[in-house]
Amino acid sequence: VPPIVTLLTDFGLVDSYVAEVKGVLLSMAPRVELIDISHDIAAGDIRTAAYVLGRAWPAFPEGTVHLAVVDPGVGTGRRALAATSGGHYFVAPDNGILSSLPAGAQFVAFEAPPGVAPTFHGRDVFAPAAAALANGTGLTHLGPIVTDARRLPLARVERRGESWHGEVIHVDRFGTLVSNVLPPPDRAAGASRVRVGDRDIGPVVRTFADVPRGAPVAFVGSGGTIEIAVRDGNATRELGVGVGAPVVVTIPKV
């Protein structure tokens, strides 16, 4: 089975950039299977890239190399990182894009090859490192271990009495609001109450089909946290809230 390399960038698919990265990967690691996670991250949006990568990487088989390049700091002194966690490998700039890796992940910092231009590290620095990992190079052969990889500040969830206060951390293609609040236990779902912004959504239900068309609905999303949608609609547009909006889940004692 050939090694898999996934790609996550903000390069878009209108320019040659993604293809140049793939050409380098296939030139250096000819048997690799390339899988796009996304190239449509908004330019420089490290936070969304970190979220999408965190959702996607655990679905792949062990041994996969994940190349993640949203890199507004290219050309500055920010480090280049490679990492491993749970049998997966990662290559990315040190800007927080790898914040989804669990605490036990091991990181190394590596140097750009000499003479590399300071403008396209995706092609000239990160792709060669990903190819090396796909070819079986050990992580610590790339560079020295580091223990201070940048992590984005986590959106926190705070408990106040019977209420958990979190926020919308992602809005997906369907307009669904993904929060960082964990679901109530099943037996308490019916008595729960979800608010997003200043809007009362009602209890956590099993799925959108449990409310009429056009109604807002809170349920446990595919990422394991509470999401708010509008059935057959677009919650971010119809409720007028987006990333950062407060989400409050109240779970009375039962």
Next chain:
Amino acid sequence: VPPIVTLLTDFGLVDSYVAEVKGVLLSMAPRVELIDISHDIAAGDIRTAAYVLGRAWPAFPEGTVHLAVVDPGVGTGRRALAATSGGHYFVAPDNGILSSLPAGAQFVAFEAPPGVAPTFHGRDVFAPAAAALANGTGLTHLGPIVTDARRLPLARVERRGESWHGEVIHVDRFGTLVSNVLPPPDRAAGASRVRVGDRDIGPVVRTFADVPRGAPVAFVGSGGTIEIAVRDGNATRELGVGVGAPVVVTIPKV
């Protein structure tokens, strides 16, 4: 030769959803070759998905597994289907997205694995079934045969004297209007007359190059039916018609 799995969804490429589906497929069927048909179907647009799948699947080699998930009914009681036709395999929700399969196609309904969340069947229900088929599992091992798979109502073509009355069933990226009306025999093309909406387009010609730039033109499209374009232009915009617009082809006796 590794088995091919094609993917057709309305998930877009901004979120992690497509990558999660691909990760599951590659985890369960490691040698599979993944080919995207499209992930840019408008959210919930089963009709367009059925049309695009119907155009694409016959081009692939026998043995290909086609995974098609436009699934506004996820979480409701709609069934999950697998099917086979002409040596191809299909996995999809039972909502009409497989309407392009010919009358002899065989369908089975299968159950979601126990404990699966009701929100992301593309990842949790359909991808595992597609991986099983790619791995050689027989169709009828997935579930019982069903004979009542949903089909979308066909856009009909009616004959009235010398005229065939159909409609625009798809507008492509170039603004070209794809109708459901079959072409006249070659010898009658010159005497034919095509109307779309209330606009006279003239006879069916061989190709756009047969009219001046900017002129509307009717020809036999790559899907085998009559299409209306504007040469070097955009027919849907310039003629002001779209899906559902009446198309009338008149073929005088010759």
Next chain:
Amino acid sequence: VPPIVTLLTDFGLVDSYVAEVKGVLLSMAPRVELIDISHDIAAGDIRTAAYVLGRAWPAFPEGTVHLAVVDPGVGTGRRALAATSGGHYFVAPDNGILSSLPAGAQFVAFEAPPGVAPTFHGRDVFAPAAAALANGTGLTHLGPIVTDARRLPLARVERRGESWHGEVIHVDRFGTLVSNVLPPPDRAAGASRVRVGDRDIGPVVRTFADVPRGAPVAFVGSGGTIEIAVRDGNATRELGVGVGAPVVVTIPKV
């Protein structure tokens, strides 16, 4: 190692067209690895397609077949070409899309298979030729050598005294303006002066990080020519210039 076929089209990813081309390739050359360069070239924009292909193809390994179909002349008498250069292979309409091939490239013209419809040569003419090349068919088995393949007129750079006068030849996804002017020697960079449109950008610096956020900046881009960006901004929008805008680089004697 399976042969690689890259794809560059203006077909978009909303229709079935790209998938139909891929299905034909995989049916005729089952072991091929398909890599998308882009399918989001604006409809009929041969110039951008030629630029993107010229940037992308050299990054791939020798033996790769590059299938490039932006083909507003489909159905006219324009020829179908296959070509080879530097161990790479190319299949495209004869409309200038292969202008990036160096002077020594060898071209052949080949005929459409008999009975092929005049509307979708990407699927019916070019894909079969690309599959044949991927399967090892020799270039000259496809058709006779031709020496008059169309080339787009080059955007010229003129020297006037100490100034080089070129233009913006591409605007990328980030709004960065890519010019056709080669960089000054390193030792002269500090004394150089870049103008785009009627705007003075200052000297050629090493990278965006050498100017404050929001400031315009000229640097040597990843394609080897001078580019103008706005740090953490969008140069085409903020400077109000695009493709064709004059770029003047002045390099005083040092």
